[in-house]
Amino acid sequence: MSGDAKPAVLVVEDERVVAWDLREMINGFGFDCYAIATSAQEALRAAETRRPDLVLMDIRLKGPVDGIETAKMLQEKYGGQLRIIFISAHSQSDMGPRAESVTGAVWLRKPIRAPMLRKTLAYVFPTSETAG
Amino acid sequence: MARADSLPPPPREPWAWIRKVLHHHLTAWVILVLSIGITALAWYISDRAQTKLLHERFVFRTTEVDTAIVQRMNHYELLLRGGVALFGASTEVTREEWKAYIEALNFAQQYPGIQGVGYSRLIPRQDLERHQQTIRAEGFPNYAIAPAGDRDEYHSIVYLEPFDARNQRAFGFDMHSEPTRRAAMDLARDTGGTSVSGVVTLKQETDQDVQKGFLMYLPVFSPDLPLNTVEERRKALRGFVYAAFRGKDLMGGIFGGRFTDLDYWIFDGETDDPRALLFQNHPEADLHAEHELSWLSRVDVAGRTWTVRFASTPTRLDQSRAQPLYIAFGGLLIDLLLFAIVGSLARTQERAVRMANAMTGELRRSLKEKDVLLQEVHHRVKNNLQVVSSLISLQLRKPENERARNALEECQGRVLAIALIHEKLCEVSDVAGLQFADYIRDLATSVANATETPASHVQLEFAMKPVVLDVDQAIPCGLILQELLSNVFKHAYPDHEGGTVTVELEEAGGVVTLAVQDDGVGFPTSFDPMTAPSLGLRLIRLLSEQLDAEVRTSSEHGARTAIRFPQRVRPSPGASPP
Numbered sequence: 001m002s003g004d005a006k007p008a009v010l011v012v013e014d015e016r017v018v019a020w021d022l023r024e025m026i027n028g029f030g031f032d033c034y035a036i037a038t039s040a041q042e043a044l045r046a047a048e049t050r051r052p053d054l055v056l057m058d059i060r061l062k063g064p065v066d067g068i069e070t071a072k073m074l075q076e077k078y079g080g081q082l083r084i085i086f087i088s089a090h091s092q093s094d095m096g097p098r099a100e101s102v103t104g105a106v107w108l109r110k111p112i113r114a115p116m117l118r119k120t121l122a123y124v125f126p127t128s129e130t131a132g
Numbered sequence: 133m134a135r136a137d138s139l140p141p142p143p144r145e146p147w148a149w150i151r152k153v154l155h156h157h158l159t160a161w162v163i164l165v166l167s168i169g170i171t172a173l174a175w176y177i178s179d180r181a182q183t184k185l186l187h188e189r190f191v192f193r194t195t196e197v198d199t200a201i202v203q204r205m206n207h208y209e210l211l212l213r214g215g216v217a218l219f220g221a222s223t224e225v226t227r228e229e230w231k232a233y234i235e236a237l238n239f240a241q242q243y244p245g246i247q248g249v250g251y252s253r254l255i256p257r258q259d260l261e262r263h264q265q266t267i268r269a270e271g272f273p274n275y276a277i278a279p280a281g282d283r284d285e286y287h288s289i290v291y292l293e294p295f296d297a298r299n300q301r302a303f304g305f306d307m308h309s310e311p312t313r314r315a316a317m318d319l320a321r322d323t324g325g326t327s328v329s330g331v332v333t334l335k336q337e338t339d340q341d342v343q344k345g346f347l348m349y350l351p352v353f354s355p356d357l358p359l360n361t362v363e364e365r366r367k368a369l370r371g372f373v374y375a376a377f378r379g380k381d382l383m384g385g386i387f388g389g390r391f392t393d394l395d396y397w398i399f400d401g402e403t404d405d406p407r408a409l410l411f412q413n414h415p416e417a418d419l420h421a422e423h424e425l426s427w428l429s430r431v432d433v434a435g436r437t438w439t440v441r442f443a444s445t446p447t448r449l450d451q452s453r454a455q456p457l458y459i460a461f462g463g464l465l466i467d468l469l470l471f472a473i474v475g476s477l478a479r480t481q482e483r484a485v486r487m488a489n490a491m492t493g494e495l496r497r498s499l500k501e502k503d504v505l506l507q508e509v510h511h512r513v514k515n516n517l518q519v520v521s522s523l524i525s526l527q528l529r530k531p532e533n534e535r536a537r538n539a540l541e542e543c544q545g546r547v548l549a550i551a552l553i554h555e556k557l558c559e560v561s562d563v564a565g566l567q568f569a570d571y572i573r574d575l576a577t578s579v580a581n582a583t584e585t586p587a588s589h590v591q592l593e594f595a596m597k598p599v600v601l602d603v604d605q606a607i608p609c610g611l612i613l614q615e616l617l618s619n620v621f622k623h624a625y626p627d628h629e630g631g632t633v634t635v636e637l638e639e640a641g642g643v644v645t646l647a648v649q650d651d652g653v654g655f656p657t658s659f660d661p662m663t664a665p666s667l668g669l670r671l672i673r674l675l676s677e678q679l680d681a682e683v684r685t686s687s688e689h690g691a692r693t694a695i696r697f698p699q700r701v702r703p704s705p706g707a708s709p710p
Contacts, residue, residue, distance in 0.1 A: 015515060021522030024529055089514045089555065110514065111521040111551045113544065116581045 006032040007125055010052035012070060013087065014038040014062045018110075022056060022087075025114050029121055040065035040073070047074055052082070054124060059088040071102045080104065083124050087112060154474065155481030164471040171463030179456040186446040190425045193394055193449075194442045197387070198431045201398070201440075204386045205348075205433045207243055208375055209326050212350045215249065215373035219352045225251070227270065227291055234293035245385025247336055247345070247378050248299045250292030251352075252307055252317075253371040256285055263288070267304075277306050287317070287371070302335035302376070313347060319435075320349040321369050322362045328436040331400045331410050334376050343378040344410050346400065348434060350374070379411040387413070393448045395423075399439040404428065410438070417443065425449070510558040517551035542618065542668065545582060549575060549614035553606050566606055569596040572635055575610060576617055583621040589630030590621065596637035599644055602700050608675035609646060609697075615668040616648040616693050624652025624691060631690070639699055647694035654687040 009031045013019040016038075023033040034050055037043035039062040043055070055074060059067040071084045080103040089110045108120050153159055218233055219225055234249055255263045260277070267275045267290065277288045287308040292299045307313040316329035327349050334345040349372045353359055357368035383398070395417035400408040406419065423443035431438050524544045528537060552575055556566045576592050583590075601609060613635075620633050636647040664670075676683050681697035 015519060015522075017519045017526075018522045021525045024526060028529070089511055089518070089558070109555070111518040111548050113521070113548065113578070113582045114525065115583065116578070119581065 006030060007053040008050060009033045009054045009056065010035050010037065010043065010046055011056045012037045012040075012043045012061065012067065013056070013058040014060065015058075018112075022112070022117075025112075025117055026056070026121070028114075029118050031121065031125075039063040040070040043070050044073065044077075047078065051078055054083045054085065054121075056085050056087055059086060068098050068102060071105065075103055085120060085124065155478050157478045157482060160471050160475035160478055163474050164467060167467040167470055168464070171460065171467055174463055175456050175460040178459045182450075182456055183446060186449045187425065189449055190394075190442070190444055191427060193391060193444075194396075194427045194429055194440070197391055197394070197396060197442070198429050198440060200386050201438070202431050202433065204243065204245070204382075205328075208246060208348060208377075209350075209434050211237060211239060211243070211249065212326065212348060212373050212375055215251070216350050216352055219251075219370070219373070220355050225291075230291040231293055231295070240294070243385065245377065245382035247334065247376040247381065248292045248294065248302070249373070249375045250289050250299075250302070251371055251373055252287045252289045254285060254287055254369055257283065260286055272303070275304055277304050279306065279309055281309075283309070290371075298336045298338070301338075305335050307347070307374075316347060317349050317372055320351045320372060321365060323435075324351060324353070324359055324365050326350050326434040328434045331379075331408055334378060336376065336378075341380075343380045345376060345378045346410065347377070348375045383411045383413065393444060395443040397441040399441070400436070402430070402437055402439060404439050404441045419443075507558055510554045514551050514554045514558065517547055517554065521547050521551070539667075541582075545579065545614055545618055546611060546671075548578060548582075549610045550607060552578065553603070553610050556606075557603065565600040565602050568599045568601040568606060568609070569594070569637055571606065571610060572596060572613060572637060575613060576633075576635055579614065579617040579621060583618075589628060590625065591630070591632040593632055593634040594636075595634060597639065599637055599639045599699075601644070605679060605697070605700055608678050612672050612675050612679075612695060613646065613648070615672050619668060620648060620650045620652065620691070624650040624654075626653060636694075642699050642701075643696055644699045645694060645696045647692060649690065649692040651690040654689075654691050655685060659685075659687075 009026050011019055011022050011026070011033055013022060013036065019036045019038075023036060026033040031054070034052075035046040037046050041063060043057075043061075046052075047055075055071065057067040057071050061067055061070065065073075067086060067088070071086070075082050075084070084102055084105040085108055086102075086105055087108045087110060106120060106124060108117065214237070215230075215233065218229070230251060237249075239246055239249070253263075255277070263286075264276060267288075277286050283306075285308070287306050289302050289305050289307065292302055295303075308317055310332070312330045312332050316327045320327040329347040329349070331344050331346055333342065334347075337343065337345075351365070351372055352370045353365065353368040354370055358364045359368055379398070391413065395414050396412070397404065397409060397417075397419055398411040399405060400410050404419070412419075419441065421443075424445045425443065427442040429440050429442070431440060521544055524540050524547065528540050528544075552571060553566070556571050556574075573594060573596075576594075580590060580592060617633070617635075624633075625631055631651045634649045636645065636649070638645050672683065675681075676695055676697075679695070679697040681695040684694045684696075686692045
């Protein structure tokens with residue numbers, strides 16, 4: 001874990017360009033996007049190397065396990081205080097009751113633009129320094 | 133496109149329920165039970181009607197029997213009256229005259245059943261000897277009144293035709309010496325009319341075929357004596373014209389082989405006392421048995437009452453008893469045919485329904501697959517647009533000049549406006565059109581959030597009615613709105629003072645109106661959106677042309693831009709034709 005106070009963010013997104021864009025934006029907002037995962041397996045491995053404070057999670061992932069299941073697995077392992085932001089082309093209502101099984105999750109709909117992401121991060125981590 | 137699980141209902145048929153009922157697999161059984169019930173009822177009614185008819189026929193037959201007896205006995209009475217008249221016409225009737233009279237009547241052929249017609253003469257005691265000698269002198273040397281004995285008066289059968297061997301047995305017999313005959317003779321004498329005796333065994337009977345018999349008497353009086361009182365009639369009596377009947381022969385003559393479908397017993401007197409039985413048409417029939425059909429009637433025979441007991445069975449009266457049987461068997465045949473037809477209808481229908489269900493299921497599955505596929509396509513498009521947006525976003529991060537940065541941001545906004553259309557289409561799974569008010573709400577929020585201006589300073593308001601836009605109109609319309617809104621957020625409030633932006637949407641008479649109104653600084657003087665050179669405004673012009681839209685701007689309380697265009701309605705494949 002690095003010595004500075006920047007919250008550690010794990011991005012789980014199988015579209016590489018989108019993931020890169022997200023990392024740039026998140027880092028620009030004063031967070032530390034320390035890893036990008038494209039599947040549930042990669043996400044769990046990345047979380048093992050460094051425990052994230054926040055996960056940006058796409059619903060559709062590579063592999064058989066989707067984002068909601070991955071989020072649940074992460075929360076089981078690291079506790080309900082692990083914050084999850086779902087980023088999806090689907091709205092929350094499309095996912096039905098499954099989406100509600102993840103504690104304290106926030107939904108952000110694709111396509112994602114910087115101002116909206118900045119506001120969402122500020123909402124999830126109110127005390128963080130969010131100046132670009 | 134209609135959703136896969138809501139196929140249009142089949143066209144309404146007013147008699148569809150009949151078809152439905154006819155084709156149900158239980159219907160055949162219900163019809164079978166009902167029709168057998170109806171057949172049973174019809175058989176029952178027919179059987180009862182038949183039985184009633186047979187009862188009526190039975191009663192009618194009995195009256196026929198009664199009438200035949202009475203008529204025939206009336207004939208015999210007339211015949212005897214003719215004999216009496218013969219005596220009235222002449223002082224003395226000779227044996228030859230009597231014989232000629234009876235032969236002329238030819239009753240053996242006309243009225244079979246009569247044993248003989250005779251004359252019984254009254255002989256006072258003092259004339260007995262002279263009478264016997266007179267008859268003996270006529271050629272009957274053995275003539276004597278029987279039975280012998282000393283009596284006040286004697287009656288002797290002097291004439292009896294046909295004078296055959298059987299009848300000769302009665303020649304000279306004194307009927308008055310026997311109580312049953314005497315009663316009838318005295319009654320005839322006292323009343324001056326016809327009388328019939330009770331049951332007797334005739335003198336004519338031999339050892340063989342002994343039958344019960346009876347006699348009918350008419351008195352012959354002296355023509356020159358008064359007959360007003362019983363006493364006068366007794367004094368004036370000269371004898372009796374009489375007829376002797378053997379029961380079986382008589383009834384055989386009357387009925388002649390008719391009425392074999394009945395059993396009947398004829399009794400002398402008011403009751404069916406077996407001792408008074410005169411005749412019975414079927415000797416083997418049992419009077420005392422329990423009879424299905426039974427009747428008792430009384431007939432008047434020359435002042436004497438006879439009782440006739442009838443018995444029969446419906447089967448004997450109508451051996452075929454065909455009608456109820458025809459109804460029962462014919463009805464059952466029809467019932468089974470009906471059952472077979474309706475049953476096969478139901479089976480055919482079941483097969484058809486199974487096939488239709490299989491086909492509908494397949495159709496549903498393929499429609500669902502198509503829906504899923506379309507959603508997938510929209511999802512892919514949206515993902516790709518996200519990639520495009522991310523590419524632009526990444527480009528934005530390179531330190532370029534302000535103009536390039538603005539251009540890229542505008543570009544990204546346009547991409548997102550299109551992406552949002554696909555998102556909406558993704559949600560509704562109806563590719564024909566989308567609820568544009570929902571889209572506007574999301575797009576306006578997205579544009580507001582994308583602006584670096586603190587969003588709380590600008591209030592969004594909506595005055596919208598539900599309007600469904602075709603996807604071909606939704607995309608240019610969405611792009612126009614994107615330009616209008618980003619213009620408002622960029623230029624209307626240059627000093628970040630904030631305000632209210634109102635988006636209006638309505639449709640009336642096929643014309644859609646979309647307007648954006650702000651309360652900011654308004655358009656610059658000498659601003660003309662139709663000639664302004666900026667890319668955004670040129671886009672608005674071009675897209676308006678694509679929509680056949682008319683653009684109006686005004687700048688009274690802030691800026692207002694309104695576009696009006698005819699709504700294009702693409703016939704959706706699910707909808708019924710107009």
